[in-house]
Amino acid sequence: MTTAMTWMSGKLRVIQGDITTLEMDAIVNAANHSLMGGGGVDGAIHRAAGAELKTACQALRREQWPDGLPDGEVALTPGFNLPARHVIHTVGPVYAKTIDKSELLANCYRKSLALAEQQGLHTIAFPAISTGVYGYPFDQACDIVIRVMAEKLPHSALTVTLCFFSQKDMEAFRHVASRLGYQRDR
Numbered sequence: 382m383t384t385a386m387t388w389m390s391g392k393l394r395v396i397q398g399d400i401t402t403l404e405m406d407a408i409v410n411a412a413n414h415s416l417m418g419g420g421g422v423d424g425a426i427h428r429a430a431g432a433e434l435k436t437a438c439q440a441l442r443r444e445q446w447p448d449g450l451p452d453g454e455v456a457l458t459p460g461f462n463l464p465a466r467h468v469i470h471t472v473g474p475v476y477a478k479t480i481d482k483s484e485l486l487a488n489c490y491r492k493s494l495a496l497a498e499q500q501g502l503h504t505i506a507f508p509a510i511s512t513g514v515y516g517y518p519f520d521q522a523c524d525i526v527i528r529v530m531a532e533k534l535p536h537s538a539l540t541v542t543l544c545f546f547s548q549k550d551m552e553a554f555r556h557v558a559s560r561l562g563y564q565r566d567r
């Protein structure tokens with residue numbers, strides 16, 4: 382894992398690594414509507430958390446989301462065998478060139494932060510939601526994330542970690558932040 386880069390007076394950390402290894406109050410899962418697991422980061426989280434996570438997700442479907450978790454919504458489970466205490470499951474939008482889904486992606490981040498605050502949590506880590514199988518262009522997704530963090534973090538006690546899978550993604554984030562006028566902390 383590389384050294385963290387930080388922005389926004391240390392409230393926003395960016396690292397490269399595997400989100401399933403992070404000791405956080407919560408990690409966010411880029412799930413799908415079914416909440417039954419899948420590939421990418423969702424598959425990795427389910428594997429690392431163990432079978433109890435799927436059982437907890439089945440209960441969420443039965444009790445709260447019988448038609449599945451909609452795009453931009455969030456749901457909470459324990460982290461089970463993960464080093465993270467909780468998992469916040471959210472569903473990012475599938476990218477479409479002709480439809481602007483930026484608000485749905487922003488909602489994944491906003492609602493995850495709100496849920497973490499409501500639970501009294503202090504640390505939360507996000508993967509780059511929708512930028513894998515769901516095809517969201519990485520730079521556009523970073524733009525959305527940075528705007529949400531700039532809007533929310535000044536009024537929040539949370540420290541947010543963005544956990545990117547590759548060094549290339551980390552560099553891309555740094556470029557977008559700089560283009561938007563956000564300088565790294567010194």
Ligand code: AR6
Pocket residue numbers: 398399400401411412413418419420421422423424425473508509510511512513514515516517544545546
């Ligand atoms: N840690 C951190 N980031 C990761 C990890 C990991 N262990 N594994 C992958 N990534 P994706 P989506 C990065 O496809 O686009 C699933 O099947 C990856 O490089 O996991 O929201 C679900 O069930 C990429 O940057 O999520 C849904 O059906 C980012 O995580 C669908 O994929 C997101 O990639 C959701 O697609």
